[in-house]
Amino acid sequence: MTDPRTAPYAALLLRLSLGILFLAHAGLKIFVFTPAGTAGFFGSLGLPGWLAYVTIAWEVLGAVALILGIYARAVAIALVPVLLGAIFTVHGKAGFFFTAQGGGWEFPAFWIVGLLALALIGDGARALRPTFTK
Template identity: 80%
Template sequence: MTDSRTAPYAALLLRVALGILFLAHAGLKIFVFTPAGTAGFFSSLGLPGWLAYVTILWEVLGGIALILGIYARFAAIAVIPILLGAIATVHGPAGFFFTNPNGGWEFLALWIAGLIALALIGDGPLALKPSRR
């Protein structure tokens, strides 16, 4: 049975944590690898380099939307393709465990499960623009 008194705060915690993860990964691409370096990495995978810039922007916008609660249910679903792309190109071939060389896909699968759970649960409290229920 779901505790209706605390479940909304679980949704808030999940929403903010997922948003911070996206901002952290965007920050890694911006400040550590640099956008040009990330574009070069995407190109080395056979992807168009410009897709790196789209990915960074999508991670930033998705992360902000999740943290602030701006259509968070929609944002949660909208950022899943980024993770699926990472699984398909880098982490899937590395195997399941994230400790494998090049990182496996277990962390990304958990991240996707959290995003789906948030989309099902709802925005939680303190959402600036709650999604329709």
Template identity: 80%
Template sequence: MIDTRTAPYAALILRLALGILFLAHAGLKIFVFTPAGTAGFFGSIGLPGWLAYVTIAWELVGALALILGLWPRIAALALIPILVGAIVTVHGPAGFFFTNPNGGWEYLALWIVGLLAVALIGDGALALKPTSAGAARRG
């Protein structure tokens, strides 16, 4: 049974955690690897370099949408392709465990499950621009 008194706060906690993770990963690409270095890595695995800049922007916008609660159900669904792309291009071939060389895909799969949970459970408490249920089903 769902506790309707606390469920919105559980969704808020999950939304904040996922948003902070995306901020951290965007920050890694900006401040550690640098955007140019990230673009070079994308090129080295056969992706266009410009896609690195799109990915960084997508992560930043998605992170802020989750943290602030700006259409968070749609934002959660929109962030899944980034993780699927990381699994397909880099982490999938490395195997399941994230401790494998080049990191496996277990962590990214869990992250996808968290995003799906946000999309299903709803916006949560303190969302600035809640998503209508119909928009989340269409989005």
């Protein structure tokens, strides 16, 4: 049975942690690899370089929306393709375990599960703009 007194805070915790993860990964692409370097990496994978800029923007906007609780359920679903792209273009080839060289797909897959759980459980406490209202 779900405890209606604590479940909204569990969703809040999940929403904040997922948002912070996306912000950290976008920051890595911006400040460490640089947007141009990320575009070059995307190009080396056979993807168009401009997709790197779209991915960075999607991660930043999605992270902010999750952290603030702005349509978090819908945003969680919208962020899943970013992680599927990471699995199918980079991490899937490295095997399951993320400790493998190149990072396996276990972490992005678990991240997807977290996003889907958030989409199912709801926006949580302190959401500025819930996806669905009663």
